[in-house]
Amino acid sequence: MSFGMKSALLAAAVGLGSPALAQGTYPSRPITLVVAYPAGGGADITARVGTPFLEKYFGQSVVVENVGGASGAIGAMKVASATPDGYTLLFGTTNEMIVTPLVNPSTRYRVTDFEQVALIARSTAVLFGRTGLPFDSLDGLINYGRANPEGLSLAHPGVGTFQYLAAAMSMQKAGLKVRYVAYRGAGPILQDIGAGHVDLAVAVLASVDQQLTTGQMKAFGVLRAERDPQRPDLPTVNESKYLKGIDASFWTALFAPKGTPKEIVEKLNAAVRAMNADPATLELRKTSLETPAPPSTPQEFVQFLKQETDSLAAVVAAANLGTETPR
Numbered sequence: 001m002s003f004g005m006k007s008a009l010l011a012a013a014v015g016l017g018s019p020a021l022a023q024g025t026y027p028s029r030p031i032t033l034v035v036a037y038p039a040g041g042g043a044d045i046t047a048r049v050g051t052p053f054l055e056k057y058f059g060q061s062v063v064v065e066n067v068g069g070a071s072g073a074i075g076a077m078k079v080a081s082a083t084p085d086g087y088t089l090l091f092g093t094t095n096e097m098i099v100t101p102l103v104n105p106s107t108r109y110r111v112t113d114f115e116q117v118a119l120i121a122r123s124t125a126v127l128f129g130r131t132g133l134p135f136d137s138l139d140g141l142i143n144y145g146r147a148n149p150e151g152l153s154l155a156h157p158g159v160g161t162f163q164y165l166a167a168a169m170s171m172q173k174a175g176l177k178v179r180y181v182a183y184r185g186a187g188p189i190l191q192d193i194g195a196g197h198v199d200l201a202v203a204v205l206a207s208v209d210q211q212l213t214t215g216q217m218k219a220f221g222v223l224r225a226e227r228d229p230q231r232p233d234l235p236t237v238n239e240s241k242y243l244k245g246i247d248a249s250f251w252t253a254l255f256a257p258k259g260t261p262k263e264i265v266e267k268l269n270a271a272v273r274a275m276n277a278d279p280a281t282l283e284l285r286k287t288s289l290e291t292p293a294p295p296s297t298p299q300e301f302v303q304f305l306k307q308e309t310d311s312l313a314a315v316v317a318a319a320n321l322g323t324e325t326p327r
Helices: 003-017 042-058 070-080 094-103 138-147 162-174 186-195 205-213 262-275 279-287 298-318
Strands: 031-035 062-066 088-093 114-123 125-130 153-156 179-182 200-204 217-222 250-257 290-292
Touching (some): 031 042, 042 088, 042 114, 042 250, 042 279, 070 088, 070 250, 088 094, 088 114, 094 162, 094 250, 094 298, 114 262, 114 298, 125 162, 125 205, 138 162, 138 217, 153 186, 162 298, 186 200, 186 205, 186 217, 200 205, 205 217, 250 262, 262 298, 279 290
Parallel strands (some): 031 088, 153 179, 153 200
Antiparallel strands (some): 088 250, 114 250, 114 290, 125 200
16 A cells, blocks of 8 residues: 555544644644754755744744665655644655665655645755866857766766756756766765865755865856855856756655645645745855745645656656766
């Protein structure tokens, strides 16, 4: 039986007898917000940016629980199988909600096994490289790469991650063949690019912004339709004469177990919209170079996720998803 079916049956069993619904008091106790990655990482930091506002908004504690492992799948599974009462939520990202199920068909959930509450924010991805490369622009990179097939190496934190797929999509559209090199995370990638052992990588801008600002690494373009409002000095890859139509922002969003009552989903969606309009929270998001999502309904968010799934599915189908041993 799928998680979606089990959740629906459980919701039917709870029905109107749920205290939260019968008394209209949701939330009447602390909410657990599951982050599917370890404490201190990018997703964890981003999730905690919004929790002070949510606690004030709801008048209840919001407890972040880090459940890492399996590229975020373990944390997502925990929420997928939780009681659909609004007290266990998932701070989801592009990786575990879309990419992991696409790359690994044995993953025991899909994004449709959750109530899709609201998009929270988007983070800009950037294509960057070591300073010793013999070109300084994306057009120069593409010209060099076309003249030297597999002459450039591109680091990534694991086959099938958002960073890998964003890089693969860009290289495919540019007509480049590069050597993909897997690493065990962003730290080793930055270390080896800094040391000149690998040429290129794609990362969330916030994780490499210091190195780019200080000239330790070269930025070749952000992977979005327009320039990042917080780093307008960086061109988009679409400004290249060779590339168009690239928009690969990394997003975060709120999800609930399938079968969570519509009234609770609507309350959570309203909370996210209020959070994204809160001046104090907006200031905090600037420090992590995030762009808050525009207001949207749960139904609009469902459509957004369908488009994301279709777009990334095409990239997965075209990408060479090998099984490299990470460094």
